[in-house]
Amino acid sequence: MLEVGNGMSFTEDRSHFSLWSEMAAPLIAGTDLRKASAATLFLYGNKDVIAVDQDSLGKQGTEVSSSGGLHVLTKPLANGDVSVVLFNENSSAATITTSATAAGLPAASSYRLDNLWSHVVSSTGGSISASVPGHGSVMYRVSVGSGTSAGSTHPLVGASSNRCLDAYDNQTAPGTKIEIWDCGGANQAVTITAAGELRLYGGTQCLDAYDNGTTSGTKVQLYTCNGGANQKWSLNPNGTVTGTQSGLCLDVTGGDQASGNVNGTALELWTCNGGANQQWRLG
Known part of the structure; x- marks a missing residue:
């Protein structure tokens, strides 16, 4: 059992x-x-x-x-x-x-x-x-055979909530909050590039660590893709997504909530700790 x-x-x-x-x-x-x-x-x-x-x-x-x-x-x-x-x-x-x-x-x-x-x-x-x-x-x-996720587009689903990475309120402006929300929106379609970027809105905007931050608590935002190290991410075999520049995990703020993190909960960088709020899968 x-x-x-x-x-x-x-x-x-x-x-x-x-x-x-x-x-x-x-x-x-x-x-x-x-x-x-x-x-x-x-x-x-x-x-x-x-x-x-x-x-x-x-x-x-x-x-x-x-x-x-x-x-x-x-x-x-x-x-x-x-x-x-x-x-x-x-x-x-x-x-x-x-x-x-x-x-x-x-x-x-x-x-x-x-x-x-x-x-x-x-x-x-x-x-x-x-x-x-x-x-x-x-x-x-x-x-x-062969295969790669590079070039493919998926929602990114969080284990602690079964909700998707989401650009707040379908906004496209640089600095838009990245959060979790019930899956199903066009603003949740993430394209994985061979360079390690996670692009939204057809590839025009990137998942970005605010102001090149490398410490726990750095907010994750939407920003115009510019090739910066703070816009490069690794999708790891253990289910985490880490910032290449910081080595920190993409984290749903507040830790792993037993009831599942609620709609609108922001994402940040945090020290990797094995929590379900740092685990992701491609939808």
Whole structure:
């Protein structure tokens, strides 16, 4: 029975759900979903992870490697893909590395990595590697081929609220507040560029750290794209979005609220802490 939502951290809950799905275990909720937080429902509602658990091939995952509390598990899927979980049982972050061939795929010049939690797509020549937080996991669906999220447009959905990154009141002026709001607006369509920008309104305005700020509490705003370092972002395998200039996380202010952060809550930069209010996925 799943213990997701019963007092573990968001990072631990996500690892639990990932490992259960990798092992094709029954996904029986062990918490009262009527009272579950937005962050808990964000995890339970991930159809891509559930699809791994329910894959028609019906095979359990197996451990490819295990050393010093760092584990690699792989599960073959009916269409020829494999699911790979990198799991860190230790308390501090560590880099875990394996390869597509070690995971069971045939030799190829390129492989596509679909991150099942962040929904970010990337390509690799064979290495599968990520910095994994303590008690955390990174889960990929791996296939022969290539792909990238660069150039694609998506809403950016926050785990602590299931609401979307939003430019306030559909405004386009430089300095417009960036907030969260119920998903569905054109002012929530984020285009990811190869340069690391997160562009809104068809690519004319960028997500921007105010005044090149690099300290916790710096507000995040809309601003004319100018190539500045404060407009460059990294969509990380662990589900965070960090400012390239500051190294800080894109954060929904006020911390992870059990009831879900409300419409209009502003975004800021904050020290990365593993909270659900710093976790994002492409919609």
